[in-house]
Amino acid sequence: MIVYFREHELHTMPSHPENAGRFERLEGLLAKEEVRYPEPAGEEQVLRVHTPEHLRRIASLSEAERWADADTYLTRHTYRTALLAAGGALLAAYLALEHGHAFALVRPPGHHATPGRAMGFCLLNNIAIACAEMLARGVRRIAIIDTDVHHGNGTQEVFYSSPEVLFVSLHQHPLYPGTGMVEETGRGEGEGYTVNIPLPPGTEDGEYLDALSLALSVVEQHSPELVLVSAGYDTAVDDPLGGMMLTTRCYAEIGRRLRRFSKVAFCLEGGYSSSALAAGVEATLAGIRGQSEEYEPRGRAKLEEVRRVLRRYWNA
Numbered sequence: 001m002i003v004y005f006r007e008h009e010l011h012t013m014p015s016h017p018e019n020a021g022r023f024e025r026l027e028g029l030l031a032k033e034e035v036r037y038p039e040p041a042g043e044e045q046v047l048r049v050h051t052p053e054h055l056r057r058i059a060s061l062s063e064a065e066r067w068a069d070a071d072t073y074l075t076r077h078t079y080r081t082a083l084l085a086a087g088g089a090l091l092a093a094y095l096a097l098e099h100g101h102a103f104a105l106v107r108p109p110g111h112h113a114t115p116g117r118a119m120g121f122c123l124l125n126n127i128a129i130a131c132a133e134m135l136a137r138g139v140r141r142i143a144i145i146d147t148d149v150h151h152g153n154g155t156q157e158v159f160y161s162s163p164e165v166l167f168v169s170l171h172q173h174p175l176y177p178g179t180g181m182v183e184e185t186g187r188g189e190g191e192g193y194t195v196n197i198p199l200p201p202g203t204e205d206g207e208y209l210d211a212l213s214l215a216l217s218v219v220e221q222h223s224p225e226l227v228l229v230s231a232g233y234d235t236a237v238d239d240p241l242g243g244m245m246l247t248t249r250c251y252a253e254i255g256r257r258l259r260r261f262s263k264v265a266f267c268l269e270g271g272y273s274s275s276a277l278a279a280g281v282e283a284t285l286a287g288i289r290g291q292s293e294e295y296e297p298r299g300r301a302k303l304e305e306v307r308r309v310l311r312r313y314w315n316a
């Protein structure tokens with residue numbers, strides 16, 4: 001099941017990589033899938049993650065069509081579009097609880113947005129808003145797996161002190177925004193519940209899937225009632241922003257390996273090649289449905305430092 005809303009097109013800027021053209025190859029997928037339309041996220045839902053000042057600032061920047069920072073534009077439609085994207089993540093989480101899995105094909109993305117700051121093309125943190133709603137509804141031990149090529153600094157910040165939410169990120173390092181070091185493991189009661197696996201530019205399918213195996217073994221130890229995936233496709237070999245080299249088969253394998261979890265909601269983050277994005281989402285869906293072959297390419301990631309830090313908290 002896919003969550004999608006066509007009004008995402010109203011938040012666009014053709015000269016910017018995060019523009020409506022990212023979705024231009026999705027027509028085929030949307031035509032054959034069951035598609036659900038989201039409601040905009042409500043203020044109460046947004047304010048579980050963001051400050052009231054942040055929400056007001058997004059509204060006023062949108063009205064004035066001003067940029068939030070050097071990377072992050074707003075149009076007069078952005079405020080509503082961002083609320084719909086957050087609502088899309090919420091709906092996908094509810095659908096996953098009911099049907100096993102769902103995919104929110106929404107933009108603008110969210111994982112860089114912190115409680116008080118828009119950055120990195122992100123206005124509202126869609127997946128964090130969905131996660132906070134699920135916690136408020138009594139879902140326990142949620143895991144967020146962030147597979148975007150960039151570190152999900154905003155999501156990490158929101159749940160940094162929470163032992164209820166395990167945040168696991170695989171990302172390229174060095175790369176924007178520069179966070180996501182192995183030693184960033186959480187704070188207070190949340191210590192150990194943030195897991196960062198930085199990977200070098202040039203990472204290929206085999207190394208990536210090796211790192212994913214370690215990540216998923218930690219997620220299993222958390223016994224999540226719900227898995228949320230910040231699904232980025234800017235890890236693709238032909239993505240113009242990321243430096244990783246993942247193929248479409250890798251996205252199918254990521255989906256296939258997530259089948260061990262009974263409830264999985266995907267929320268789109270980055271992915272700036274429209275063809276890699278469409279092929280990647282389709283492959284992920286085939287994988288989670290068990291329609292892809294097992295794929296075990298050669299390659300081992302350098303994970304000694306990650307394991308050394310993880311062993312303080314988990315079997316790794």
Ligand SMILES: [Zn+2]
Pocket residue numbers: 148149150232234269270271
């Ligand atoms: Zn990204």
